[in-house]
Amino acid sequence: MSRVIQVFEFEKLTLHMDWRGRSLEPRELDKLYEFNDKNNNVYFTGIRDGVKFKNYVGVIQIGGLTIEILPKTDKNVVEDSDFTAWHGALLNMLKICKHINVNSVSEANLKRKHNSLLDLYFEMYLDEVQSLLRAGLVKQYRRDSSNVLALKGRLDFNKNIQQNLIHQERFYTVHQVYDFENLVNQIILRGLSILGALTYNSQLKDRIARLKANFPEIKEIPIQKHHFEKVKENRKTVAYSRALQIAKMIILNYSPDIRSGQENMLTLLFDMNKLWEEYVYRMLLRTKNDNITVSFQNKQVFWEGRTIRPDLVLIRNKNKDNAETFIIDTKWKVLDATNPKPSDNDLKQMYAYNLYWDAKRSMLLYPNSKVINEGFGNYWKGREEKPHEIEHKIEYDRTNQCKVGFINVLDENDYLNLNIGTEIFEKII
Template structure:
């Protein structure tokens, strides 16, 4: 049974608050404000709603979760089985690209237990902190300044005179304390507070129990710089996973984005960039012997401008092959002029005889390699073709080694 607090949509799909009881006008206003604060890159406002673009992932606004799923075929937007399939594809691609670390959660568990990708994250975060609490939260040394009834550590003369002119019996000292109130715990506490604010009522008991374990930890406003300061050692290494999830929660959280009504958590990815990285990681992991695969090879093109093919493959004969990934549905054998010109330049610049424009497959077949006609290349090849690969096989996610073999065979 679908979760009433979860709406699943596909790329470029429209969502109106007049079409569903779950998506309200205040949700719409929160999304529009969030989008405006991010250069309007995530979706397009339309009458009474929004139209999603190339970004996929998950949004949580208060108690409502919206999953935006990739769409590589002409599927029925209302078909739940199709939504489950493409949710699994998205989760798999995010895993392979190390965008989320949910390798302990299978797609089956996700559907039965969590309902959404984001909810899986919430549950894992709480499980990680529970595990740390059972191990015993580690203590660290930290330096503090405070008034004492006896000299403890080092007397801070200037501040002692300033603060204790009347109270001669006190001493303003700087000294060390050994306790649980340090940056790592302050970050984990902030992560718990984010979950508490997101109206995750079914997790509230567990959240409150864990918040109690951090009652002596100072509340701070956490930003990206705090995570850069953390250096894990042997004693704090078990915190690594919890900190990774906390980083995602905190840095993607937007409190009170719509006039104090809704808190928002977003985890969004450009599908074009995700597809590009997914193909690279798959090829690099399952490459045949004698091949090297490199990613985003930027080089100077004109003055200060650079060019960057997505993937360059080199073999032991020092032959180069260029792959440029495109996450969109196209008619077979009909590349755009701009794409063909771009691949021609890649071939010249990287001394590649062959290049491929690689698209997700619906029903298309690969084209044959076509020749570029250029008078200075009469005795040398400069070719390009369209290639198509599917991430699915018989309704299930295609294994990485099979996908890699298919792509290398195209060369």
């Protein structure tokens, strides 16, 4: 029997039922602990009788249990509608960042609440495999050693004497075979087999069975990371690229339960800091502005061999000889908007960005659930211009500023805010 538990990042999940009726079973918790140990406690923290999730979002499947970890931008009491809103927001963010194929996932699929993130990837994979089967799988030459009835290739004298002393009508040869038995097809088949063991969706199980029935008879081998490194893209395998990408995610994140075979595990987790950074970048690109260019992950040498890398660099060209630079660093964390106090390290980091990129303004961009109008703060030093005194008051030239900016990830209807690019431009430029 399958069940789904939805949690937000930094929430706890234990063996004891919480106020929302959520709890783990002992064997599920053991599997989470085992997974956490293998990954150096990156994805969550082990606590007494449970786990506390970190800033990774996505989905974990353990046997019949699916845990969906969703993002959230405030600490308010959670309502049922919050899970629905952030489930849809996460799927759309992944779609915009091209972690979900736009052509494979329709808007109708994204809005189906029961459709977990893993189910979407499974459907994408099955669509790709079905397309490959319709077009015809790739055949390749391979070397084979076996008994044949006609002499072809090179005769292996030692093996021929050992096996064909009586059956002299046979020849043990080393020869080439042109068939479907190649690495790319074996990877695709292995992905199908893992999906068949994982999914509890009856429709997906039926599709998997039909696809495997249409698959040519090839040997299934255990696939490891080094197998993917051996795959070379050429004109024959270019159609496999999307299927191989999803197969790699499925196979390398699959943890079979050797002992009982009932608690097989598959994880698909995304660092929300990186996803937020990429999402902001892609939304700024979507907001067309002929006078502004947006670049991603710039870097300059800072000290010895070390570099500094602001998330986003914006350049506004007022005219041919007059350009202004702005820096944005995205931060996926909850900050009190009424009294924002970023860390000293973040402010020092933005100070260095301003100097190295000759930017007069920069912004630390945080997610929030409200519309907020913020002002720029001034750094005291760092430019040649000095603050000057006017009627016994210090007046700054406003040449080295940083803002703590907040942006609402959701719109008024609790859908992903698609005007975020325009709003960010207005905040910094």
